[in-house]
């Protein structure tokens with residue numbers, strides 16, 4: 001799923017440089033954090049690839065909810081032990097012509113992890129002992145990517161694992177760690193610790209700019225020798241709301257539609273785009289579509305909640321004043337909905353209150369002492385809501401209207 005080739009990684013040059021510098025400093029590990037789908041794993045793999053070129057094996061451990069400090073250390077140890085040396089780089093698969101938005105192949109040097117008989121460490125010292133030993137048996141230096149760190153459900157286990165990473169400088173320069181975790185604030189994941197700045201280099205990953213998002217689509221289109229009209233390019237970037245995961249989802253669906261077209265297509269049409277939107281919704285993360293349904297389908301009397309959600313998603317801000325939502329987004333949305341009667345401001349605010357309710361998935365939240373600012377509880381939802389609006393022919397999220 002992730003981008004491995006630094007040339008294909010758009011807008012992350014400076015981050016790559018920071019990571020490379022940190023990993024080249026003795027005893028430093030990197031912690032990449034940011035919102036879901038912002039590109040953490042891709043950045044980690046690309047940065048690791050840079051080290052791989054300098055003769056390091058890349059091993060990746062993906063965490064799960066049930067994982068603990070001990071099981072992750074076991075997985076790392078097993079990965080090091082099982083590593084069979086570097087495969088031939090020339091053996092990578094080629095992607096299909098219409099898959100330019102997707103990963104090119106399973107990265108050549110990355111191995112999947114299976115759990116092992118390696119003993120579960122009961123302390124950080126034991127964990128260091130195990131890793132030191134398995135490492136001693138391997139000829140190559142390694143870079144370990146610990147991915148989806150946030151999925152470890154237990155706070156205590158996450159903190160213990162972070163503590164282990166803070167102690168890895170004692171393992172020497174043969175092993176480097178890159179950790180990825182979905183969080184807006186690093187302390188949510190690892191807790192407060194004075195050594196975070198010295199031993200762990202925090203790399204915060206922001207959303208990509210509109211131009212970066214467009215560049216991702218243009219890059220793929222160029223490889224497919226397709227022209228994408230500016231209007232469609234802008235819409236993809238606008239809907240994606242800074243997240244490359246949405247650009248890839250929409251771009252991939254769009255290009256498959258072009259690929260499936262019986263005619264020979266040189267220029268993407270609005271029909272391809274609209275069909276691509278439908279497919280994107282079908283392929284979007286099930287959790288997002290479930291939440292959207294829970295929010296909008298629970299109560300048939302509240303059908304107009306959907307339009308309120310579209311209005312909220314119109315601007316890429318986490319907290320919007322209710323007046324702004326109503327005047328600048330809700331009324332323009334309703335102007336594109338002939339035959340639907342619009343709510344007054346008070347009723348629209350009541351709908352937002354309902355959407356905040358747990359029974360409606362608590363999809364939105366309100367902020368401030370006067371409780372007049374509203375936003376999505378999870379920022380990833382905004383892109384999904386924009387997709388739903390686009391499916392209904394409503395173009396929200398347009399740059400001109402953004403605050």
Ligand SMILES: Nc1ncnc2c1ncn2[C@@H]1O[C@H](COP(=O)(O)OP(=O)(O)OP(=O)(O)O)[C@@H](O)[C@H]1O
Nearest residue numbers: 002003009010036037038039040041042244245248
């Ligand atoms: N800078 C970039 N340029 C081009 N494509 C990117 C970039 N960053 C990420 N992508 C693409 O966006 C998608 C999501 O990226 P990735 O899986 O790395 O995000 P993530 O932050 O790890 O997501 P999650 O939080 O779900 O683990 C992938 O398809 C990846 O190829």
Ligand SMILES: [Mg+2]
Nearest residue numbers: 040041147148
């Ligand atoms: Mg990831």
